[in-house]
Amino acid sequence: MAKSSGTTLLKDRDASRFLAQATFGATASEIAHLQRIGYAAWMREQLVIPPERRHQEYLDTIIAAGTSPSDSHIANTFWKQAATAPDSLPQRVAFALSQIFVISLVDGNVAGFRRGVASYLDMLGQQAFGNFRTLLEAVARHPMMGLYLSHLKNQKEDPTLFRVPDQNFAREVMQLFTIGLVELNADGTPRLVGGLPVETYTDADIIGLSRVFTGFSWAGPDTLNGRFFGNTTPPRDPDRDILPCRVIPSTTPCRRKVSSAR
Helix, strand or coil: CEEEECCEEECHHHHHHHHHHHCCCCCHHHHHHHHHHHHHHHHHHHHCCCCCCHHHHHHHHHHHCCCCCCHHHHHHHHHHHHHHCCCHHHHHHHHHHHCCCCCCCCCHHHHCCHHHHHHHHHHHHHCCCCCHHHHHHHHHHCHHHHHHCCCCCCCCCEHHHCECCCCHHHHHHHHHHCCCCECECCCCCECEECCEECECCCHHHHHHHHHHCCCEECCCCCCHHHHHHCCCCCCCCCCCCCCCCEECCCCCCCCCCCCCCC
């Protein structure tokens, strides 16, 4: 045992258990370091380590060497960073966020942009200890989420074409990213009225929020149509998979339908 702070003793098992939860696994020396300085000091150390765009940097190196990145390259950079990066806590938090704000290489729309996926992982790491409002905006504006939940190139409602905005992302924002399906009591149990759970949102809420997430497109520098529809003239921006989506204001009615990603 060792002193953690003041007269409080931090046992081996407590330090090991804490680091098993806060990191991807600790060495004996890291456990001993935690015992010497205590929980609070260890957390402060982790929080001041500056986040870097290391996953994207790895993919850029692969591409510069003339190799087309594969799914295994994404796995390699993730596990290398998880196992060796000094900011162990942000890495673990970023992983937890990736299990909530999910994108997937299994999706064919995302699979063609592995550099963008690496950038998305970096973004979660950079937002790991920030403001939730900022995190949600960064997720919403990342083109990989736009592809996965199909609000990239989402068009506004047009009754003449019987077109309504894609509701996929709007639904996921409420169901998974924020308020959930049912209201909860302070102890986490569902709030019941007449024996039934109280829903947190309705179909009308989904429809209303879907109208917010329209006009999102590639950052470009490109013509309006080039960003929104992916034309190759002018050429596509090589960084469009990592640059935050832009909202493209509509000056004339669109008559071209964009299919959903899912």
